Amino acid sequence: MKYNFDEIVPRRGTGSVKWDHCAPGAIPMWVADMDFKAAPEILEALQKRLDHGVFGYQLVPDQYFEAIDGWFTERHGWSGLKRETIVPTTGVIAAYSAAIKAMTVPGDKVIVMTPCYNAFFPAIRNNKCVQLGNPLHYENGLWSIDFQDFEEKCKEARVLLLCNPHNPVGRVWTREELLRVGEICLRHNVFVISDEIHCELTYPGHDYTPWATLPEAMVLNSVSCISPTKAFNIAGIQIANIFAADPAILAKMDRAINDNECCDVNVFGVTALMAAYNHGGAWLDQLREYLLDNARTVYCFLEDHLPQVVASPLEGTYLMWLDFREVIGSEPGASERLASVLERQGGVKLSTGTIYGPVAEGWERLNIACPRKLLLEGLNRLSQSLPLQ
Numbered sequence: 001m002k003y004n005f006d007e008i009v010p011r012r013g014t015g016s017v018k019w020d021h022c023a024p025g026a027i028p029m030w031v032a033d034m035d036f037k038a039a040p041e042i043l044e045a046l047q048k049r050l051d052h053g054v055f056g057y058q059l060v061p062d063q064y065f066e067a068i069d070g071w072f073t074e075r076h077g078w079s080g081l082k083r084e085t086i087v088p089t090t091g092v093i094a095a096y097s098a099a100i101k102a103m104t105v106p107g108d109k110v111i112v113m114t115p116c117y118n119a120f121f122p123a124i125r126n127n128k129c130v131q132l133g134n135p136l137h138y139e140n141g142l143w144s145i146d147f148q149d150f151e152e153k154c155k156e157a158r159v160l161l162l163c164n165p166h167n168p169v170g171r172v173w174t175r176e177e178l179l180r181v182g183e184i185c186l187r188h189n190v191f192v193i194s195d196e197i198h199c200e201l202t203y204p205g206h207d208y209t210p211w212a213t214l215p216e217a218m219v220l221n222s223v224s225c226i227s228p229t230k231a232f233n234i235a236g237i238q239i240a241n242i243f244a245a246d247p248a249i250l251a252k253m254d255r256a257i258n259d260n261e262c263c264d265v266n267v268f269g270v271t272a273l274m275a276a277y278n279h280g281g282a283w284l285d286q287l288r289e290y291l292l293d294n295a296r297t298v299y300c301f302l303e304d305h306l307p308q309v310v311a312s313p314l315e316g317t318y319l320m321w322l323d324f325r326e327v328i329g330s331e332p333g334a335s336e337r338l339a340s341v342l343e344r345q346g347g348v349k350l351s352t353g354t355i356y357g358p359v360a361e362g363w364e365r366l367n368i369a370c371p372r373k374l375l376l377e378g379l380n381r382l383s384q385s386l387p388l389q
């Protein structure tokens with residue numbers, strides 16, 4: 001093993017949202033960043049840029065677009081990512097928020113597949129749109145899209161805000177599922193904004209399908225929001241890109257990120273992105289193996305010590321979606337109460353399930369992107385907190 005993901009890097013007191021917004025002594029397994037150092041290849045590039053010592057306003061160089069194009073073509077069979085089809089921005093939230101702004105007028109309806117990433121909700125609200133939930137279907141431990149409900153919602157919606165792969169249920173949508181979504185959207189003139197920030201974090205047998213590799217009509221009816229920040233653990237550096245195949249749509253995106261004043265990118269974001277896409281492949285592959293072993297550790301632990309808690313199969317992301325309903329039921333407030341007790345008394349902080357939508361009552365989200373020793377300590381604390389046996 002070339003990289004050491006077992007190293008414990010102290011983060012408390014560094015201004016980390018994950019660690020410093022967490023009860024004293026508790027292990028934070030909530031907000032979606034990882035407790036690993038970034039790849040040495042990225043650190044080296046940042047150090048070199050730092051050593052230059054001048055950090056004026058940053059142009060986005062050709063090499064930036066070449067790095068994106070090279071990575072996505074080689075890794076994901078997605079070509080066509082060029083300066084002419086991309087607008088860089090400060091983050092994926094900024095990206096999809098600008099896209100909503102560009103493609104809607106106040107009062108338009110935006111579909112989200114719930115439970116879904118919690119920062120989707122304010123972006124819809126802040127753009128004066130109305131959220132339409134399309135609850136995912138859960139049966140025999142598996143999550144799927146309720147296409148019948150989706151088509152009904154499309155009859156009144158203007159935009160679908162898709163999460164591909166999906167946070168928090170951990171699904172990596174298949175090409176077939178995306179094609180079905182795309183056909184329904186075309187039929188009802190619903191524009192697709194695909195948030196693909198988790199695209200690198202997939203596990204064997206579950207390949208990521210970029211929305212932009214679907215048939216042309218579907219691609220022209222969409223934008224994709226991508227970033228290396230989640231997979232390479234550089235979320236605090238903040239950089240992202242909006243892809244649109246249709247130049248008229250791209251011009252609207254450009255207008256919207258200018259209106260929102262989020263069109264200037266960070267010096268270090270540009271450097272980090274190029275280092276990640278040009279030199280981060282080996283680190284990422286080893287990380288994915290480590291995370292897969294962490295997920296297996298969770299499955300085994302739950303089976304042995306907490307059989308009443310059921311983990312949804314993790315196809316992608318490092319966020320495990322846990323069903324606590326057998327333990328806490330699904331009455332209003334159940335998720336929040338459990339998360340609060342776990343943090344304050346149990347010494348482990350999970351994300352409250354219902355922040356991803358009220359449909360998630362009785363669920364919690366567990367971030368497993370940490371050294372195995374911390375993960376096991378967190379799991380032990382979880383099992384000691386729950387009077388289950």
Ligand SMILES: Cc1ncc(COP(=O)(O)O)c(C=O)c1O
Pocket residue numbers: 032090091092093094117163167195197198227229235238239240
């Ligand atoms: C689906 C999804 N989109 C966007 C983000 C945040 O993106 P950014 O930090 O680039 O704004 C997250 C962070 O967890 C996420 O899970």
